[in-house]
Amino acid sequence: MSGEETRELHVWDFDGTLVNTPVPDTGRAQYERETGHPWPHRGWWGRAESLEPPLTWEPGPAMRDFVLLANRPNVRRVMMTGRRSKLAPRVMSILGEFGVFVDEAVFNSSGHDTFTYKCGELGRMIRRAGSSLERVRIWEDRAPHARGFDKFVRETFPELEVEVTIVQPSIEG
Incomplete structure (x- = not known):
């Protein structure tokens, strides 16, 4: 304005x-499914990766x-x-x-x-x-x-x- x-x-x-946006449980599963690797971080909401591909x-x-x-x-x-x-x-x-x-x-x-x-x-x-x-x-x-x-x-x-x-x-x- x-x-x-x-x-x-x-x-x-x-x-x-x-x-x-992906929530921790489904986002971690999607990350692992897409990359073949488990989510590499302890946190979720504070991580830029929670807002980056391969997540959708x-x-x-x-x-x-x-x-x-x-x-x-x-x-x-x-x-x-x-x-x-x-x-x-x-x-x-x-x-x-x-x-x-x-x-x-x-x-x-x-x-x-x-x-x-x-x-x-x-x-x-x-x-x-x-x-x-x-x-x-x-x-x-x-x-x-x-x-x-x-x-x-x-x-x-x-x-x-x-x-x-x-x-x-x-x-x-």
């Missing part, structure tokens, strides 16, 4: 929401909403992920493969757990939007996070309309 008042803030999670990804359950809302005026579009900032080039490249371009991409470099970090960032973005902001919409696949974001925004910014979409399939844990 350039020079327009932000009336709506749309915040999209990455993994399992905008893009169905596809549009996530919120992609349709993103496309439908892409040209709405006075909307600030933000992709906010729990992935670390060192993975920004891969995440942005994958989003670009699907024609997803956002006004801001936010990565977790806070050292906090994902929920705490995302609430802090939501507060920052809402304050930054200023008094013209009327509505906050959030898309998230982790049901406890989605419910927590709804509560956080309603309690912290009661003047705003809030709509949180728990995309399906969702994660309860």
Whole structure:
């Protein structure tokens, strides 16, 4: 957005929401199937390799909403992920493969757990939007996070309309 008042803030999670990326169990199995070698790392979400071929990804359950809302005026579009900032080039490249371009991409470099970090960032973005902001919409696949974001925004910014979409399939844990 350039020079327009932000009336709506749309915040999209990455993994399992905008893009169905491999999760550890299926991703490790796919890696081994494709390479003939077991996954060579202990971790998953912090590894760039979890977002690189031979692994594959596809549009996530919120992609349709993103496309439908892409040209709405006075909307600030933000992709906010729990992935670390060192993975920004891969995440942005994958989003670009699907024609997803956002006004801001936010990565977790806070050292906090994902929920705490995302609430802090939501507060920052809402304050930054200023008094013209009327509505906050959030898309998230982790049901406890989605419910927590709804509560956080309603309690912290009661003047705003809030709509949180728990995309399906969702994660309860």
